[in-house]
Amino acid sequence: MGKDNCCERRQSSLFVHLIVCLLGIGSWIAINGLWVELPILVQHLPEGWSLGSYLVIITQVANIGPLVFTVATTLAPGRVQEKPVVYVIVTIGTVSCLLLAFLWDRTSVIAGKEHSTAFLVLQFCLALVDCTSSVVFLPFMSVFKPQYMMTYFVGEGMSGLLPSMVALWQGAGAVRCVNQTNVTIINTTQHTGASFSIHPEYVEPNFPVRDFFLFLFVMMLVCGIAFTCLNHHPACKREMVRTQKVVEDIADHTSDHDPAVQEIVYESRSKGTDNKTTDESGNLTESGSSSSRLLEGEQSKYSSVVDKSSADVSSSAVKISRPSYPSYVYLLVLTVWINALTNGVLPSIQSYSCLPYGTEPYHLAVTLTSISNPLACFIAFFLSTMSNLVITFLTLLGSGVAGYIILLASLSPTPYYVGETTGAALVISSWVMTTLCLTYAKVSIATALRKEGRQGLLWCGATTQIGSAAGAIIMFVLVSIVNSFTAAPMCPV
Structure with missing residues (x-):
């Protein structure tokens, strides 16, 4: 097992590992960031410490996102793809973090009670993004070699660590215990008595909430750039499994987006294998080396891809259990x-x-x-x-x-x-x-x-x-x- 892992790491790209890690960081960094910033937010927003309960409920309501995506991909396989969904949710997350930086403390009166409506609405948008990332980022990672799956989870773990470190530097939740003297009048002759109590007092943060949300905005922007690189950078394409890269090349060169081609793309994703993707120069090997040859005829184009996909799956059957x-x-x-x-x-x-x-x-x-x-x-x-x-x-x-x-x-x-x-x-x-x-x-x-x-x-x-x-x-x-x-x-x- 250890020898296989060493071989896989040698065959992988450090650059792609970094890009995948950045994608993983963006998966849950927004909601994790809101939680670690909560000790400061409750001091300024009208909900007080009950704000945490609002975060929990709103996050669960946002699970409508992954539910809709899962049902759609199950009922219409091959027609609902991860790429456009990822671009949409990352854009929503990036814009929401930017708006939070300037609107987080805006309130309005609803049913006679003051609420932080701007914060709660934008928090729902971020929860929708992060919840949906669980069902779109993971399937997307199936097009890459299996060793990158671990790197993705490293990034997902760092989506909690990074905002925690920034919040620690900010001083969020830092408390000092202060002695307080309570003076009471015992009787009308002005005799007094004193009692002492200890109460917590929050320390002033090192930088404002706005700057923390701008940090989240930058990280979501980096996540979007990382996802774009994974789709278009040559170094990243070389780390895709071979069958996936062949059929994507066909799909990219098919102007009419034939549904048959899209179905082949979907099937190849579902049968992602661990085979080599390209040669050292970055070109596809054997019959997958030239997209023009694959596009010579409609019938030969479809059959060659299906045959190649079947061959790849068969050749990897011994290795994959x-x-x-x-x-x-x-x-x-x-x-x-x-x-x-x-x-x-x-x-x-x-x-x-x-x-x-x-x-x-x-x-x-x-x-x-x-x-x-x-x-x-x-x-x-x-x-x-x-x-x-x-x-x-x-x-x-x-x-x-x-x-x-x-x-x-x-x-x-x-x-x-x-x-x-x-x-x-x-x-x-x-x-x-x-x-x-x-x-x-x-x-x-x-x-x-x-x-x-x-x-x-x-x-x-x-x-x-x-x-x-x-x-x-x-x-x-x-x-x-x-x-x-x-x-x-x-x-x-």
């Missing part, structure tokens, strides 16, 4: 479970599980969790596995540690070992371990599902959103409606 149908379904179920935990349940209770041990352990847990996500993807890049046994073990291990975190949150504000160094060390290490295990399992599942081609990655993205939405809705009910968790004071007495 596609998962059986039960295994395929099992991996999708695991995807739902893992994303319900990582994107829904655990983020909702992080403050409840960590804050009882103090603000420093809390911020350290948040930072190390953000680092652990891309770190797990790096580990998967150099030490990958597609064994269902290993994936199941890591999922169970990560879920078990997540159960301990949920237990600590349910015991807030007095969980085990509160006020002790042991408790802080345990909660921090638990967050790091569960993130490493579940992220590694998630990346391994996506790599295995890539063997199913475009359709496998489409359903991987769809089940990712299903799990995330289910986990977020359940926790919204438990946290905001049932009030099952009690927050610890930021400044202990």
Whole structure:
């Protein structure tokens, strides 16, 4: 397994890895950025700390985007392509981030109550972009060699790390505990008594919210440029699987966009293989070297592509072990479970599980969790596995540690070992371990599902959103409606 990975890395392009990583960063950076900026936003927007509940609900409503795309591609295969959809959603995300920089604090009165309407509307646009990216970015990656799938997930992990680092530099959420003296009059002779209390006070940020949203705007713009490079830069085209590149060459030279050609393009994407794409000079090998020869006749054009596609699939049958149908379904179920935990349940209770041990352990847990996500993807890049046994073990291990975190949150504000160094060390290490295990399992599942081609990655993205939405809705009910968790004071007495 290690020798194969080394060979694959030698055959890949560092430049393309960088471009793919930038594409992955743009997948969720907007919504992640809003969450890390929340401690500053709640000080200025009329919703206050209930703004977090609005973010959760609006994000789940935005799942209408991936739902529509998945249904459309299922009912009309070959007619709904990822490329135009990606260009649309990246444009929406870029424009929304730019508008947020200047309109985020605009409010209006609705039903007699003041609301931050501009922020909420633009947040819905960003949520629509990020949710839909799960079902369009992954299928698009099926046209590239499989080693780039790991790089995409590294970028997706960094979509949480980068805004966290910028927000940390900004000072978002930084709090100092201030002593306050309360003077009370005991009787009419003006005898007074004094009492002391400690209350949290937010530190003034190092730069304004507008600059943070401009940072998100730049990153979304970079994501759009990266996607354009992946489609048109010669170095990126050389890293596409051969069958995909041949049929795209045909489609590009067909002026009437014949539906038969488009169907062939779709079928080739669904059967993406790991074969070599081009020779050293960047030209297609053998019968795929000249687009003019492919376009000599309509009948020969179609048959040559179909024959070549079949030959490529057959030649790679020995190398590629596609998962059986039960295994395929099992991996999708695991995807739902893992994303319900990582994107829904655990983020909702992080403050409840960590804050009882103090603000420093809390911020350290948040930072190390953000680092652990891309770190797990790096580990998967150099030490990958597609064994269902290993994936199941890591999922169970990560879920078990997540159960301990949920237990600590349910015991807030007095969980085990509160006020002790042991408790802080345990909660921090638990967050790091569960993130490493579940992220590694998630990346391994996506790599295995890539063997199913475009359709496998489409359903991987769809089940990712299903799990995330289910986990977020359940926790919204438990946290905001049932009030099952009690927050610890930021400044202990």
